[in-house]
Amino acid sequence: MVNDRKVAVIGCGFVGSSSAFALMQSGLFSEMVLIDVDRNRAEGEALDIAHGVSFGSPMKIYAGDYSDVSDAAVIVVTAGAAQKPGETRLDLVNKNVAIFGSIIPQIRESGFNGILLIVSNPVDVLTYAAIKMSGLPECQVIGSGTVLDTARLKYMLGEHLSVDPRDVHAYIVGEHGDSEVAAWSSATVAGVPLNDYCELHGHFDHKAAEARIADDVKNSAYEIIEKKRATYYGIAMSVRRICTAIMRDEDTVLPVSSLMVGEYGLNDLCISVPTVIGRNGVVTRVPVALSDDENAEFQKSAAALKAIIDDAGLND
Numbered sequence: 001m002v003n004d005r006k007v008a009v010i011g012c013g014f015v016g017s018s019s020a021f022a023l024m025q026s027g028l029f030s031e032m033v034l035i036d037v038d039r040n041r042a043e044g045e046a047l048d049i050a051h052g053v054s055f056g057s058p059m060k061i062y063a064g065d066y067s068d069v070s071d072a073a074v075i076v077v078t079a080g081a082a083q084k085p086g087e088t089r090l091d092l093v094n095k096n097v098a099i100f101g102s103i104i105p106q107i108r109e110s111g112f113n114g115i116l117l118i119v120s121n122p123v124d125v126l127t128y129a130a131i132k133m134s135g136l137p138e139c140q141v142i143g144s145g146t147v148l149d150t151a152r153l154k155y156m157l158g159e160h161l162s163v164d165p166r167d168v169h170a171y172i173v174g175e176h177g178d179s180e181v182a183a184w185s186s187a188t189v190a191g192v193p194l195n196d197y198c199e200l201h202g203h204f205d206h207k208a209a210e211a212r213i214a215d216d217v218k219n220s221a222y223e224i225i226e227k228k229r230a231t232y233y234g235i236a237m238s239v240r241r242i243c244t245a246i247m248r249d250e251d252t253v254l255p256v257s258s259l260m261v262g263e264y265g266l267n268d269l270c271i272s273v274p275t276v277i278g279r280n281g282v283v284t285r286v287p288v289a290l291s292d293d294e295n296a297e298f299q300k301s302a303a304a305l306k307a308i309i310d311d312a313g314l315n316d
């Protein structure tokens with residue numbers, strides 16, 4: 001039986017603890033179990049976060065193990081090595097695939113049948129690995145994908161155009177990483193095509209501004225890691241947003257990473273495109289319009305991910 005009030009977070013480092021903190025504040029769940037190979041770390045974070053409960057909603061928060069996850073509605077996996085300064089997300093493949101080899105089978109053996117939300121990097125490759133290792137229906141395994149990159153894009157465009165980022169509709173698609181693609185051709189502000197909106201507000205040098213913003217989005221993580229070792233608040237809010245869409249059965253469109261089944265001619269890899277998310281996970285993918293150039297970049301991004309999946313022998 002799935003307990004709709006229960007969430008588990010595996011990996012309690014910067015990202016796991018911040019996500020747990022954001023989930024505590026969300027009021028979505030009344031029970032949260034934290035798991036880490038470093039048991040002290042999980043216990044310390046559980047205590048610290050629990051001490052905020054009296055300012056929020058009642059909630060049981062504790063450090064546990066895999067016997068505690070069987071009935072969770074959502075498991076958020078953030079365990080694994082993080083990028084070091086100068087390291088790409090793809091450099092983490094072997095280390096984190098091995099860590100997943102110790103985590104996902106234990107989730108499977110627990111009998112878990114909720115939504116598995118993968119955050120560890122490289123998130124697209126690890127989402128694919130988690131589908132293979134968990135035996136869960138593929139709609140129940142979601143990667144946080146480019147939800148964070150898209151939030152960064154909306155924030156930066158909002159700043160550039162002096163408009164609420166929530167009224168900017170624009171997506172980063174593709175790999176959560178160096179080959180990601182800004183889908184400019186479908187971007188709007190309140191339904192007005194981005195180029196028209198820019199000109200109405202006196203911005204005419206679109207191409208240069210787009211290239212600069214897309215570059216800043218792509219390099220945000222590198223800049224933050226250089227300055228403060230890790231990124232965690234933005235991803236924590238992304239985790240909270242995805243969990244909200246799931247637990248409230250919102251059918252919200254978010255650019256999560258999921259297994260492609262023919263969309264854009266792609267199969268047997270996980271990549272981010274706008275996707276409808278509800279209580280059972282992935283409902284459907286939304287084929288956002290891409291220009292020829294964007295599609296070519298997107299296909300390159302997919303090919304890069306496919307090569308890594310093949311090299312790592314994950315599709316055997």
Ligand SMILES: NC(=O)c1ccc[n+]([C@@H]2O[C@H](COP(=O)([O-])OP(=O)(O)OC[C@H]3O[C@@H](n4cnc5c(N)ncnc54)[C@H](O)[C@@H]3O)[C@@H](O)[C@H]2O)c1
Pocket residue numbers: 010011012013014015016035036037038041078079080081082083092096099102103118119120121122123144145148176230231232235
């Ligand atoms: N998807 C995204 O948008 C996004 C954003 C930021 C970071 N990340 C990724 O999240 C991951 C975590 O980053 P971080 O900064 O929190 O790193 P961190 O080093 O602070 O935390 C990782 C935690 O995982 C734990 N861990 C390692 N092996 C484990 C295992 N087998 N079982 C349980 N726990 C285990 C460690 O003890 C540690 O507490 C990294 O892979 C990072 O690249 C993803």
